Amino acid sequence: MGRRTILPFGPQHPVLPEPIHLDLILEDEVVVEAVPSIGYIHRGLEKLVEKKDFQEYVHVAERICGICSFMHGMGYCMAVERTMGVKVPERAEFLRTVWAELSRVHSHLMWLGLLADALGFESLFMHCWRLREYVLDIFDMTTGGRVIFSVCKLGGVRKDISRETMMKILDTFDKIEGGIKEITRVFTADASVSHRLTGLGALTGEDARSLGAVGPMARASGVGEDARAAGYAAYPYVKFGVQTDTAGDCMARVKVRTGEIFEAIGIIRQCAELMPDGPTDTKVTGFPSGEAFARLEQPRGEVLYYVKGGGTKFLERFRVRTPTFANLAALLEMLKGVELADVPALVLTIDPCISCTER
DSSP states (O other), X not given: OOOEEEEEEOSSOSSOSSOOOEEEEEEXXXXXXEEEOOOTTOOOGGGGGGTSOTTTHHHHXXXXXXXXXXXXXXXXXXXXXXXXXXXXXXXXXXXHHHHHHHHHHHHHHHHHHHHHHHTTOHHHHHHHHHHHHHHXXXXXXXXXXXSOOOOEETTEESOOOOHHHHHHHHHHHHHHHHHHHHHHHHHHHXXXXXXXXXXXTOOOHHHHHHTTOOHHHHHTTTOOOOGGGGOOTTGGGSOOOOOOOSSOSXXXXXXXXXXXXXXXXXXXXHHHHHOOOSOSBOOOOSOOEEEEEEEEEETTEEEEEEEEEESSSSEEEEEEEOHHHHHHHHHHHHHTTOBGGGHHHXXXXXXXXXXXXXX
């Protein structure tokens, strides 16, 4: 046994965009154990249900994370709507699905850029984020925001997308899809990227299940579970494939996420074709009573919302289990046995969101 050293990794690190904090226990340059430290940016958002009424809290839920903001608001609304028996109009369900899949595209493109930056590919990083800007422009055009959108509300959505605007969105994807395929080829075929990622951080399907991994993290290990298949929002009306791989390493996670970008674009195109006419919201009266869960598939994996109401304007309990929180156990297992120099790239391949995790 070599000499053991405890090295703090984070919360500030030149490679990582997220303030994750790990104490790495090393033998020479090899990680033998990783101990997480949770709470660096804890904001007490779950406690705020005692001070913000159930309508106001939609805006708080959106601010759990800036990247998944729409889906956080959507998940909260779904859970509260179930306690109140609110039926969301079909058109609103399709619009929610469009914005959710736009969130998936921009999140994965952002992640690809950050991974390229971590590997030293500065020009590839800029190329990924240049393409992401087109998606943010779509958000700006349809919601008025680029980070926080505030279009999801209890009973539906606040804004509509006209047929003409929907055609502009499809034209944008026709224009950038070739560029996305180009960067995908670089990530999956370049020898330098392959050398850094292939075989790194391998997670078996059995370990992925036992450790509770979700999203692309689990699907890259052959666990073909996707919360969208449960049939919420407009997903029962569209066709899409669940992207999986069996290698379970960092390269497999790259392949799963790049595949999901094209699946998301396909879902948006189907929504544009199938979107029904009608209202975009329904009037919500009364107060939440009882308890309900909502499950939906964020870019990083399954998020679980739980709310409990007692018939007043303030919820009695609110709880959210985010995908990064679920994936931390698998990350700690994967870190064992890797070289210290590979730790930043391995941590990035779970697409960590510490804002979601600590909320």
